[in-house]
Amino acid sequence: MITDRRSLLKAVVAGALGGTAAVLLATGARARPHSRPVPSSGEELPLVGLGSWITFNVGDDQRALDGSAAVIAAFFEAGGRLIDSSPMYASSQPTIGYGLRKSGYPAQLFSAEKVWTSSGSAGAGQIAQTRDHWGVRGFDLLQIHNLVAWQDHLETLRTLKAAGQIRYIGITTSHGRRHELCAKIMATEAIDFVQFTYNMADRQAEQRLLPLARDRGLAVIINRPYQRGALIRRLSRSPLPVWAADTGAASWPQFLLKFIISHPAVTCAIPATSQVAHVRENMAVATGPLPDARLRQRMVDYVAGL
Amino acid sequence: MAAWSSYTLDDFLLFSLPTYERLFELHNRALWPGHLLVLVAIVVLVHGVLTPAPANRTVYTLLGVIWIWLAGSFFLMRLQPINWFAVYLAPVIALQGVILLIYGWVGKFQASVPASAVGRWMAIGLLIFGLLGYPLSALVLDRPWQEMEIFALAPDPTAVATLAVLAGCGRAAPWPLWLIPGLWCGWTGLTLWALQSPAFFMAPTATVVALLIGLAAWLRRRTAAPV
Numbered sequence: 001m002i003t004d005r006r007s008l009l010k011a012v013v014a015g016a017l018g019g020t021a022a023v024l025l026a027t028g029a030r031a032r033p034h035s036r037p038v039p040s041s042g043e044e045l046p047l048v049g050l051g052s053w054i055t056f057n058v059g060d061d062q063r064a065l066d067g068s069a070a071v072i073a074a075f076f077e078a079g080g081r082l083i084d085s086s087p088m089y090a091s092s093q094p095t096i097g098y099g100l101r102k103s104g105y106p107a108q109l110f111s112a113e114k115v116w117t118s119s120g121s122a123g124a125g126q127i128a129q130t131r132d133h134w135g136v137r138g139f140d141l142l143q144i145h146n147l148v149a150w151q152d153h154l155e156t157l158r159t160l161k162a163a164g165q166i167r168y169i170g171i172t173t174s175h176g177r178r179h180e181l182c183a184k185i186m187a188t189e190a191i192d193f194v195q196f197t198y199n200m201a202d203r204q205a206e207q208r209l210l211p212l213a214r215d216r217g218l219a220v221i222i223n224r225p226y227q228r229g230a231l232i233r234r235l236s237r238s239p240l241p242v243w244a245a246d247t248g249a250a251s252w253p254q255f256l257l258k259f260i261i262s263h264p265a266v267t268c269a270i271p272a273t274s275q276v277a278h279v280r281e282n283m284a285v286a287t288g289p290l291p292d293a294r295l296r297q298r299m300v301d302y303v304a305g306l
Numbered sequence: 307m308a309a310w311s312s313y314t315l316d317d318f319l320l321f322s323l324p325t326y327e328r329l330f331e332l333h334n335r336a337l338w339p340g341h342l343l344v345l346v347a348i349v350v351l352v353h354g355v356l357t358p359a360p361a362n363r364t365v366y367t368l369l370g371v372i373w374i375w376l377a378g379s380f381f382l383m384r385l386q387p388i389n390w391f392a393v394y395l396a397p398v399i400a401l402q403g404v405i406l407l408i409y410g411w412v413g414k415f416q417a418s419v420p421a422s423a424v425g426r427w428m429a430i431g432l433l434i435f436g437l438l439g440y441p442l443s444a445l446v447l448d449r450p451w452q453e454m455e456i457f458a459l460a461p462d463p464t465a466v467a468t469l470a471v472l473a474g475c476g477r478a479a480p481w482p483l484w485l486i487p488g489l490w491c492g493w494t495g496l497t498l499w500a501l502q503s504p505a506f507f508m509a510p511t512a513t514v515v516a517l518l519i520g521l522a523a524w525l526r527r528r529t530a531a532p533v
């Protein structure tokens with residue numbers, strides 16, 4: 001998070017120390033989540049972040065605002081850093097701002113936002129409005145949502161990065177859409193992050209985007225880890241395998257998340273939730289053991305057989 | 307994967323069912339005691355429809371004002387914070403209000419054929435469903451009573467009651483008046499279906515019933531001599 005010059009300095013120190021150490025400093029010693037480095041800087045990011053589509057779009061409902069703030073507080077308490085949002089998610093941005101104010105803008109926050117407008121010239125204005133919603137002076141990561149007007153926005157983001165208003169640039173897609181264009185941008189443009197969908201029911205990214213991200217040294221954020229909850233609902237009709245404990249998972253959501261974050265090219269998965277119990281359950285996935293390649297294959301085979 | 311074929315209704319959702327349903331509780335709280343005014347509007351509407359010589363101008367003027375009020379109070383003030391698309395919906399809803407007002411002022415009510423007795427009573431049944439059934443459905447669906455969707459304050463019961471009036475409470479109205487309420491009922495049905503609400507069928511079914519009553523009245527008009 002870039003709220004002022006001091007936090008900018010802290011962020012730089014965090015990068016130098018390695019993110020996990022900085023998080024430990026910031027939040028006290030607990031079971032901290034595993035992290036992976038952002039290839040372009042070496043800054044460590046916990047393997048599980050927090051999405052905000054639908055779950056945080058609660059308008060001015062005070063009860064739900066407080067519920068969302070509690071989720072955000074629990075996320076930080078569990079060592080979480082990256083919160084992802086977009087102007088497309090309606091009131092989710094002000095809700096995050098509310099939650100951050102209540103949590104006192106923890107230094108560990110890694111703010112991941114997006115620009116989402118078909119007009120290239122409207123990008124800077126939209127980003128300024130997003131900053132107001134969050135109550136921050138800059139963002140750690142600014143992504144081009146669904147590659148909309150990506151050439152124009154890339155220019156804007158480069159200007160903002162040069163001015164120190166954002167630290168990283170990224171692009172996003174989801175649902176397996178526009179992988180061709182995504183791969184082209186990943187291969188040819190100077191970006192730091194890429195965000196796309198990868199989960200046990202949609203493994204298309206294993207073919208091209210995940211290996212390409214590794215080759216190009218890009219950090220990878222995984223969206224829709226639970227297919228917006230549908231995957232959990234579907235699999236919950238079947239029993240967890242007895243060997244699920246070997247993966248470190250105690251429930252279907254944990255099983256699904258373990259699979260994603262154990263892919264070596266994944267930097268961080270961002271499940272969204274409106275419930276404190278669920279954010280704790282999700283964050284716990286980043287603390288235990290991670291399945292190796294053999295166990296990952298066993299997970300795939302088991303789910304395919306259901 | 308072809309980009310457009312990969313989209314489902316689900317992808318366009320911006321909010322959850324609990325958030326949407328709670329919107330009505332917040333709306334009701336914010337507008338209380340305006341509900342007393344709604345009661346007066348309901349009495350005027352029902353009286354205007356049930357009198358032997360329906361007070362069409364009053365009924366359509368009242369509905370016109372209500373649609374314009376809905377555009378601002380519900381779509382812009384209440385829905386817009388959780389659904390940015392409401393900014394585009396609001397003018398369409400207001401337009402329906404304007405169309406109803408114009409029809410109320412210049413409509414040639416005497417020139418059209420009244421609905422049959424059956425059609426008229428079916429339309430009155432539909433009107434009662436819009437005014438009473440809709441709010442009460444919250445209880446049947448196990449929602450808190452504070453979340454009741456109320457005619458003139460919420461769009462779905464207002465659209466259903468409007469369609470009932472258009473179908474045959476007075477005389478079957480010209481088709482341009484049907485377009486926006488009918489489309490809204492389809493839209494709300496799809497939204498609720500994507501949100502997995504058990505109430506998804508209510509507004510679309512009411513539209514189909516209204517269309518059938520209107521169609522019967524139209525067929526009568528084609529065969530009957532002008533009154």
Ligand SMILES: NC(=O)c1ccc[n+]([C@@H]2O[C@H](COP(=O)([O-])OP(=O)(O)OC[C@H]3O[C@@H](n4cnc5c(N)ncnc54)[C@H](OP(=O)(O)O)[C@@H]3O)[C@@H](O)[C@H]2O)c1
Nearest residue numbers: 051052053172174223224225226227228229271272273274
């Ligand atoms: N193109 C893009 O840039 C793009 C596209 C899609 C998504 N995204 C980002 O990715 C994020 C995640 O994707 P998503 O929101 O579509 O879906 P998701 O994270 O796959 O699923 C969210 C759903 O899972 C449920 N859930 C979460 N944790 C759970 C747990 N431990 N147990 C049971 N249920 C649980 C939540 O319900 P509860 O509220 O009940 O917990 C919620 O309904 C988004 O929020 C957004 O930030 C970006």
